[in-house]
Amino acid sequence: MIPEKLLGQSRDHSSRGSVIQLLAAGVFLVAVCQVLWQGAELRERRVVLDTVLDEVTLQSEEIRYLREQVYLLKKEREDDKTHSETPEDTIQDEALQEQDLTAGTESESTDNDVDTGDLDDMGDTPWRLKDVLHSRSKRSLRCYPAACKGDIGPRGRRGPRGFKGEKGDRGYQGSTGLRGLPGARGPAGRKGDRGFRGIQGEKGDPGPVGPHVRHCEIGRVETGAPPHSLNTGTGKREICKIHRFRHAFLYAPTVHVSFTHLDHHAGQERIFTYVKSATKTQAEVCMGTWHDTQWVRVQVDILACK
Structure with missing residues (x-):
């Protein structure tokens, strides 16, 4: 039997431990909340700074553009002043007309x-x-x-018109100013936050169970060395060969054939092949030609599966 005093001490220790754990968990939660709040505030400040930098860049480009426009306007005015000429002939004509009216x-x-x-x-x-x-x-x-007072004499004859002065030489065109240095590249934009992972879709129902291939076997048949029916004569000719399987199938398999070797002798290239019969233990494959075609050797591969 355990004394009641020992049981009370163990209960006190367990209650104190649970209180300490709760306090530690509360402190940890407060620290996590503070870190998250500071991170959000920093992200907001960074966004504001990026916006301000973009606006400053746009304003600097606009100021540069306005300076270039002002410079071009000044240059056009100077050129207009340089190329403009005073109408001396018109002024002389007006002066002479005023003299005639006064006289x-x-x-x-x-x-x-x-x-x-x-x-x-x-x-x-x-x-x-x-x-x-x-x-x-x-x-x-x-x-x-x-x-x-004597009589006023007749008016004198108008004098000849003076010669027009020579046109002054045009001033030299100023040299083109140096091109300004390219502006500094702006800071790289902030990388976007990673999106939330999508919800995983439900697993689909399994499809119907189909026939499974449990047994496949390969083999080869050939006509052999001449003379044989494909090497002599004319017209339609065939050679059928039997291939026995190494292991018997439970049911008659499906047999696929393909040419792997063709040695032509005479005439045009005419050739065909087919599976004449297939059982659990063997398959009969036929190779043939027609007209005047002659083959030295024909080789066919076999693939049987069930």
Whole structure:
């Protein structure tokens, strides 16, 4: 008999051990949950970083494209300024027309008008300059315009048109700038998570039991060396050979034949073979030809199965 005191101590030890195991299992579960949570957070951060890197790469490519467009626009404007020419002939024609209109509508000027006249502005019109000098000479002689002024002479003939200036040489085209270095290759994308394994399908029902091949045997038959019926004569000729099986079958087997050796002698190549009969212990195989064909040797392999 075991004392009751010993039984109580063993129960206390077993209860303490179960409590310790439960605490250890709880700590382990908490650690596993924390590790899984940190892994999910890291994966989310990695996805965010990959998205930001892709956006930065796209923006850098757009900026590069805009810089190239601005450079091309500046170059086109400089070329347009270089190739553009001022219409000098049109300006000269307009100036001459203004001179004709001014000379046609010109009237006599008074003394006050003569005093305020600017000789520099009238340097392009000699007939107006002559009128101004004539008015000054009248004022110096202190005579009235009616007594001192003479008749205005006829308008002078228009002078010949000046020669057009030579076109300046076109400037040299600037050299093409160096090609920029290729950009750095972006970081490789994150490998996708492995998918869950599919559910295994149910096992199919076994099919019907068919006939099983339990016994097969091979053999060979041949015509032998001439003379024989396939080597002499004409018309349809046959040679039948019997092959005996090493082990007897339970039932008459199925026999397959195939040519393995053909030695032709004369005429066109005409040959046929067939199984004349098959029993549990032997099979009779026939080989034949027709017309004027002659064979030196014919060899046939046999495969019997049941």
